[in-house]
Amino acid sequence: MTDDHEHGHPEDPPTWSELTISSWVLNDRVQKLHASIESNWDPLQRSACQTAAGRALWRHVTNDVLAELLAGETYLRSFYEKIRKDRLNHAREISGVILAVRTLWFDSKLETAVGLLNNEALQIVLLGAGMDTRAYRLNCLTGSHVFEVDFPQVLQMKASLLQEAMKSMDNQQKIAVKAKALISVEADIRGKDWLEKLQYSGFIPEKNTVWILEGLLYYLSDADAIQVLKTIAAHCSLTPTVLLADFMNKPSITLSNPNFQFYSDWPDQLLPSLGFSDVKLSQIGDPDAHFGLLHDPSNMFDKLRSIPRSVEVDPDDGTPCCRLYLVQASGSPSKNTCISP
Structure with missing residues (x-):
């Protein structure tokens, strides 16, 4: 960066x-x-x-x-x-600013976690990787094995697009992988065999791991989302582990997209109940989730930060308080050695 x-x-x-x-x-x-x-x-x-x-x-x-x-x-x-x-329309927030802030937040927390888990065998697992490009653009991943997990058709299409672009000599440098290794794992995270497929692809449970769940959990059913989180939490008992994830609250999934299902109004309470420790929560607009991109002093994100999280409807104008939580958590085999990204 x-x-x-x-x-x-x-x-x-x-x-x-x-x-x-x-x-x-x-x-x-x-x-x-x-x-x-x-x-x-x-x-x-x-x-x-x-x-x-x-x-x-x-x-x-x-x-x-x-x-x-x-x-x-x-x-x-x-x-x-x-x-x-x-x-x-002179909007206070330009479309995509949440996505930009989210991207930069995950980038910065990943970079910090990689530094703390400094380890040549460090593993980065992107669940629901989609069209993610971190393995191609982040210098901090040069010593890490990156696993991208997603539907077969998504990963295959991504590979086809990159291969097509690679046919031009001018593009080859742009598409160079910066990670030590990049492994595609074709699996449906909603199924029961994604972890088995991940391990079959070379993932080693005993090696330090950063799990990235960006833009994923709210597309899952409650049962599937909790099961994914429990699976990752179980990994914490084997080796130092960092989880980076984003959560929507109930008003967000109700209003935003018919495909959204899972929500958590209090992910900082949910994650410890599943086995994670040292949970830190940010909202868009917080000092570590701003990045100089929210320029209008009356933007909705600053307003939401001033309203208690338990309030679902803005008392001033009656609009739903749609929140996106950016959450980092960790775990370690020894409770006394939990890492703090």
Whole structure:
């Protein structure tokens, strides 16, 4: 990351330009691959491209040069239209700012965790990896084995898009993997065999691990989400472990997306009950979840921070208090040696 990111203050508010689509996105073969996504993927799977589009359009802070390719033209144009309308309406929060803050928060906490778990055999597991590109863009992962777990069709499409872009010599440096190793694990996290498939792919339970659950849990049923968290918590009894995850509260899943299911109003209480320790919770707009991106002094995130978390409806205007919690937790075989990312 750049020095600006590390200090939590990128440049001044961005000057948004007109949308330009790179040639590698407009490549005929890439266009055909993305057309098959539109035809064959369900809304849950397509959300990976929507997220990539957000990272691409906030590239001035996310530094994600591959996101445009992985998003595709349709989602880039759709997301840009939302940003354009927000600018015309002088919105207090530009579309995608939550996604940008979330990306930077996970990046920064991952970098800290890697430093604390300094270990040549460190494992990073991205559950529901989608179109994530951390293995390609974060220098802190040069000594780590990165496992990306997701649906077979998602990981296969991601590989096909990257391979197509690699045919151009100009793109090969952009697509170089920075992680020590990058392993794709084709598995449905809602099933019972994803951990077995992860281990079959080379994951070693006894080695220090950082688990990343970004934009994942709220798509799962309550039972599946709790089971995933319990599985990771059990890993804490074997070796020092860090969990990085985001949680929506009840108003968020009710209003935001029909595909959202699981929520937790108090993840900092839920995780200790499952076996995690040293749980730290942030909300968008907190000092470690701001990154200089919330420029309007009356933005809704600062307002939410001033309203008790137990309150579901804003007492001033009656709007639901939709919150996104960014949570880090840890665990260790010895309760006295819990790590603190």
